[in-house]
Amino acid sequence: ALAPTDGETHYNHGVSLQTLHLRDEALRAYQRALAFAPDLIAADFNIGVILQEQGRTDAAIAAFEQVLARDPRHVLAHKALGDTLLGARRIDDWLRVFARFEASCSHALSLAVQALEVYQYRGDFAGLDRYLDRLRQDDFKPESETDLADSLEQLLFLLLYFDIEQEAHFGLYRAYDAVAQRVHGKPMPLAVRKPGRLRIGYLSGDFRNQVMGKMMWSALQHHDRDRFEIFCYALNKESDEWTDRYRAFADHFxxxxxxxxxxxxxxxxxxxxxxxxxxxxxxxxxxxxxxxCKPARVQITHVASAGVLGLSAIDFKLTDQYADVAQNQAFQLETLLPMAGCVYPYRHIAPAPEHPFHRERLKISAEATVIGTFVNPLKLSRRCLSLWREVLERAPGALLAISIQHRRFHPRPAALRRRQRHDRSARYGRARGDLVRQEARRAELIHHPGQSRCDRHSGEER
Known part of the structure; x- marks a missing residue:
């Protein structure tokens, strides 16, 4: 080593190792950096990121708190701490640290991302409107190009839950497309095509026991293998019997x-x-x-969400005439490619032969119409609650059963869809939801195995 006692050298070594996902080696490099340069706050932050990625939640929280004790305005530490607590379902702590984030960094773009979830989960629609108005006015600033890309990725997903003008949403798509090219680089050059069958790749985090994994299996298994060579690229390290099914089916996994x-x-x-x-x-x-980076000749996005990626590198969005009306094209970068039928490859689910969800046990009358919906709190928007209220008013005697997996609510943090970014920059109107919730308390255990007890059901958690 040319500088064995230089803290910054060990820090930069740690950044390189962390970029390669060599987490244990990166941890040791950051610890050496701190031994020689105790004030190197970026090393403390990156240690927290690694600990969070390793599932060592308490240690990660302690690391982020240590960063904030030294720098109360460290935006990325505030963000990472909130994301970690939400992922651990420590809701009271999540709300508490958000209040501190809001007081310390009121113009941070990543604050606005967390605020959309916090105010929606609280049912504070006035506060939510304030943040949406500030987003329209471009009142928030990113910490870096990478923070801008990460924040826009989260916003483009979260804003699907809120009523925001299509023009504003399209502006965010265009901003994301521009920054993605700066952060990830221009599309890659492609070689002359090799002979052989048509080669189709699928990129997913859900080749597993998950609603999307099961839904897409219904489509993929019908590929004509004499014409198509199938590649599956998994974005999730989890593996189960459904993963094995995809692995055995694909030519390459x-x-x-x-x-x-x-x-x-x-x-x-x-x-x-x-x-x-x-x-x-x-x-x-x-x-x-x-x-x-566009590693294929043609790229298409399918049914993961109602939105698009917002990338000019994506050629088409596979859809249908109901999922996307023709007018939507003016507000999307990807070209709409409507199918003649339904874009969702729905599959038949046989009722469970045995389950504990019975009307008598749940005190539901035999005459009542039960509507089951599987949601997370973000989906309980004002428009959604108003719709359910109208449904219940038009169907006297009906009750709405909402899945609940947490005593307060079951968060699916948008921020944890993406890994935390480590710090390289140092060196380089209230709706009437009570009716819904009251009915849900009586039937809160109705979940997927009990769909046979519902006369109608809708939605999936994601």
């Missing part, structure tokens, strides 16, 4: 969850794909930076 996005794109590009199908958009575990 590769996990790129821990591969940097540009490198993952290089690997996919080497497979010489004719078509790459995105099944994630900006949902949990997504890596849109791969798609920004």
């Amino acid at each position: 590769e996990n790129v969850a821990d591969v940097p996005e540009r490198e993952a794109a290089r690997r996919i590009g080497a497979d010489d794909l004719d078509l790459l199908v995105d099944l994630s958009t900006h949902t949990k575990g997504a890596k849109p930076g791969i798609l920004a």
Whole structure:
């Protein structure tokens, strides 16, 4: 080593290791950096990021708190601390640290991202409107280009839950497309096509026991294998019997969850794909930076969410005439490609032969119409609550059963769809929801196995 006692040298070594997802080695490098340069706050922050990625929640929280004790206006530490607490479902602590974030960094763009979730979960629609108005006025500032890209990825997903003008949403798509090229690089050059079957790749974090994984299996299994060579690229390290099913089905299956996005794109590009199908958009575990590099001749996004990625590198959005009306094209970068039928490959689910969800046990009369909906709190918008109120008013005697997996609510933090970014910059109108909630308390255990007890059901948590 040329500078064995220089803290910044060890820090930069840690950044390189962390970029390669060599987390244990990076931790040791940061610890050496702090031994020689105790004031190197960026090393403390990056240690917290690694601990959070390793699932060591308490240690990560302690690391982020240590950063904030030294720098109360450290935006990324505030953001990472809130994301970690929400991911651990420590709701009271999450709300408490958000208040501190709001007081310390009122113009941070990542604050606005968290605020949309906090105010929606609180049911504070006036506060939510204030943040939406400030977003329209461009009143928030990112810490860096990387923070801008991360924050826009989260906003493009979160804003699907709120009523915001299509023009404003389209402006965010264009801003994201521009910054994605600066952060991830321009689209990759492609070689002359090799002979052989048409090569189709699928990029997803849900090749597993998850609603999207099961839904897409219904479509993928019908590929004509004499005409198509199938590649699956997994964005999630989890593996179960559904993963094994995809692995056995595909001609090629590769996990790129821990591969940097540009490198993952290089690997996919080497497979010489004719078509790459995105099944994630900006949902949990997504890596849109791969798609920004355009490692395939044609790229298409499918059914992960109601939105799009907002990338000019995506050629088409597969949809239908109901999921996207023709007028939507004016507000999306991706070209709409409507199918003749339904874009969602729905599958039949047989009722569970045995389950504990019975009307008598839940004190539901035999005459009542039960409507089951599987939601998270973000979906309980004013428009959604008003719709359910109208449904219940038009169907006397009906009751709405809402899935609940937490004593207060079951968060699916948008921020944890993406990994935390480590710090390299140092060196380089209230709706009438009570009716819904009251009915849900009586039937709060109605969940997927009990769908046979519902006369109607809708929605999936994501």
